[in-house]
Amino acid sequence: MRALVALFVLLNFGYFYFRLPVLAFGFTDWSVPVIALGLIFLFVPLLKLLSKFQLILDNTVWGELLKRIFPQLFTKEQQRQNVINISRYQKYGWLTGKHRALAISAGILLVVGVANTTLVPVLTSLPLFYNQSYRTLLGEVKESSFSSDVEPINLSQIRIVDEETAIKLAEKQIGEVPALGSEVQLGTMELQKVSNKLYYVGPLEHRGIFQWLSNYSRGSKGFVMVSATNPQDVRLVQTLEGRDIYLKYQTKGFVMDYLPRYLYFHGIVNVGMADFSFEVDDALNPYWVVTLYKNKVGYAGGDAVGVATVNAETGQINRYSLDNIPQWIDRVHPEAFVFNQILDWGQYINGFWNTLFAKTGTLKPADDQVHLIYGNDDSVYWYTGITSFGRDESTVGFIMVNSRTKEAKWYKVAGANETSARKSAEGQVQEKGYRAGYPVLYNINGVPTYIAPLKDKEGLLKSVAFVSVENYNLVGVGPDIESALRSYRQSLASRGNLFIPGNESKQLKVNGRISRISSAVKGGESYIYFMLEGDPRIFVGTINTSPKLPLAQVGDTITVGINDTPDITVNVSEFKGESY
Template sequence: MNGIIIAFLVTLVGCINLDFYKFGRGEFHSWFKGQLNNLKWGVPVAAIVAYIYMPALLFPDIITPIGIMLAINCLVTIIKPMKIQKVIIVDQKQKPDFARFKLPITVLVILLIVLVSAPIVPLFQTKTLHELPNAVVSNEKINPIDISHIRQVPIEFAYWKADKVIGDLGYKVQVGQISIQLINDHLYWVAPLELGNFWKWLRFKTSPGFVMVDAEDPEAKVERIDDLELNYMNSAFFQKNIYRHVYQKYPFYRLSEFTFELDDEKNPKWVVSAVKPTVWFTGEQVLGVIIVDPVTGEMEFHQKIPKWVDRVIPEKLSEEYNYWFGAYINGFWNTKFSQKDMHVPTTSNGIIDVFAVRGPDGMYWFTGHTSPSAADKSLMGYSMMNTQTGEFVYYSNVSGYYNEDAAVSNANSKVSNFQGYWGAQPIFYNLFGELTWVVPILSSNSKLQRIALVHAETGYVVVEEILSDSLVEYKQWLQEKGVSIEAGTDEDAGYQTVEGKVKRINNDLIVLENNDEHMFKINLENNEARITKENDQVKIKYIESDKTIIDAKEFDNLEFEFE
């Protein structure tokens, strides 16, 4: 049966005539008449609740719509007879009869208790909430990142780039909620093209497609796919609204998060997290996902998650898991008094902020953990939660390291001479064996201008226009400080090598036949450089740059074999 119809019928239970006082007096006809009167207001209210609110039909969520109806019902049951009795008392000087009010008043008290209990009950279940993430505590470092997969494009720049390609479609669509995901082992920001408002939906009915912004390459062209007809969208109305469409078939779950994802063939899908509460109204656990085709509306529930799906664990649930794990380590009262061993997720503008990053085997929710003190800008640890499996690892080996706010603050101070420049959301990586914040630097219009690398332990900052330059300077700094580059990391990170014949040489400048867009500046203290002439075969190691003149990091004249 349609979920909205079931919700309507269940909600309608709340408008049962509570004036059972009449039953005790044998006034059955009067009671049924009162029930019909209740249905006059109950049917439209229940229809609105079912169609607009769409409550999850599971316990205790179902209490809410029934409770709304019962609260209205109680007030009607109490107020209407009081008006009648007031007339009777004035005319006939009788004492008021309050017996008929016992049941509705009792129901109101019960509803009030349920309302008050919603935030209170979990406070007596903090041990359960703390254990819910099944966290593993580790003293290891996260695995080193492949530098070719570092996320350089922050969400603000992704929106900026996506907006630029709307172009001729701007009269009817806008960029929808953008999310980051792995597609064929590459990071992209993906957003549906949503219809702007009700009138545009009424006219155009369907969305033409979506946009893909490369999250690893800031220079990559944005892909706009606009030859589709997406019917089921957030911006659609009535039966084509994606939430209502899914709810009609799956009303017995909490539909927690709707993410627009692409499968490995870049076919668009809606991925919906289906969850249930385990601690009264909270303590959610994911039961599976519902995958919906936005073109046809076909949908299927999956407990065994397809490999291409990234977002199974909702972002909000990850935030809650991190808070429960860190804050409730010694129970609720510990959070108010001694705060022993307590740590909490770091916040952005006072709000817990987890963000999706690439991990060793998929996407992870990352957040730092700090002490409860609002003034603390250092880490006590950090967590990585697999967005598909929910595997939760807390890394505790970073006490005193710079947290997100501190890293961004240091990066901002490095570009303070550039008006309007600011650090966007930092991403935490293991670079060359050292824990490092990668901070994209944006201008006031959210365009990417620089990439900053912040050493998490010391706060040292390197800022360059492109990532490869920052990587090379950062690695040089580490080596100067005596930090040995860990085995398994890329020694040549940021460098490129070219071989070719010398086309032109003038003092310390060389142009190659197969790379004449650059002039390479060589070090003349190198003996091979000093005897090099035109048509010699050489090999040059350098950092890719948009500049015309590039410094050669290493130079080798292949015509000679000097030791």
């Protein structure tokens, strides 16, 4: 019996160590140790009952089998004990005292454990009964105006490096350091804002158990940052303020250096953990940001209830409710949760049976995932286009969900989905065979616009494409942001569709004297850059703007026409030389 108890304790420790079961209603993984404990409790009274039926079992196949397994029950001494105590069992029943209590406890544990894995999840989570509970998980979805909610983006903050390119650039940076690649591997790169600039940041984690053993006391060294707006800005960060950075706690660690286990055995046992994201604060201190969640519809419908941060160097853990999350944390509500909630919001509009048959009014995300975008108002959003069932090539609008507050807004802007936008962008450079990265939604002078990087077969950035959401035939392509934007505006103007009605950008006339002027050739086209005295902006134009522009010199007085925009780099739509 002692050996059995010892085995039970050992197996349960192993289960908790590896499985990390959440000890709360709405989760099923704690049922296993409960069922195991119930079986142990049941085993003792069963043995006692078997000993009372020795005479019945003698000379039977089952009896012989039980004698071999439990010979101690069939000894003469045991038989004498049974005869002595038979009157008591006849008076009080076959089980008395502690054996009866054990049997009752075992029954309760087995019923609870089995029900928690089978019947209860069905009764509390089945969409047939709870479809409206699933639909309301996203919260109130407000219909809104895109141009009023999403400010026009500064050109310097437009994302032209996608995750695939960022990974290639990061791995190249790692490969330039001798022997580093044999010790570490690049972890998942997460897009985030660091000191108001967009970066992909990825940890350098242990390549395997032997590398972990070699660096057990300190951890792996450093992380990589790749600018999302400038492919030339790639950093391998291994020191900070004169000290080395070691990531002791990570998702590739072992024993107690394994991040989920470290959190679990430090008290996070009654909520689920999801989305282990590596982020740095504005001082570049490395952290793991982990979403804490509970299932809100029985055993499904995961929803964030807080966040835990772990200092990757020291292991310090801080827990935050949804009301007091530090400003530097970008991802609170995980991508998978938001996607599922948008999916449920769209498909259960008219109930459960409608999703199987008529599908009247049902909506779905245009892609199989949502994507992170950053507004010019310092807010972070999960974005996806929305399409009707059966309409795969176009959208009826799109949804943006604040990744920190989960405030959801619905924009009814019919047009192309992300797949159509990519195909349209690739069609503009089909002779070069470029591939379009995932298009990101931006507000370009009031016009909802997809911006996608165009890459060669090696995954290197070659061009940038602007595609109108409302009409994916309106495309602008160029070797850089400025030239692509110029091409896009020309395309919009040629169709008489430069601005959405009611959202026109104000046209300004600026007069001044040229203080600096220079030119550059990009993509076979000449661009003239100049500044005016007392004005910090950089003005950009081409020979198509005016034949006088290439003749301009420092000291000339000019008048230019521009859009009213906060950008530091401004495209010139009109140029007039006042002094020549």
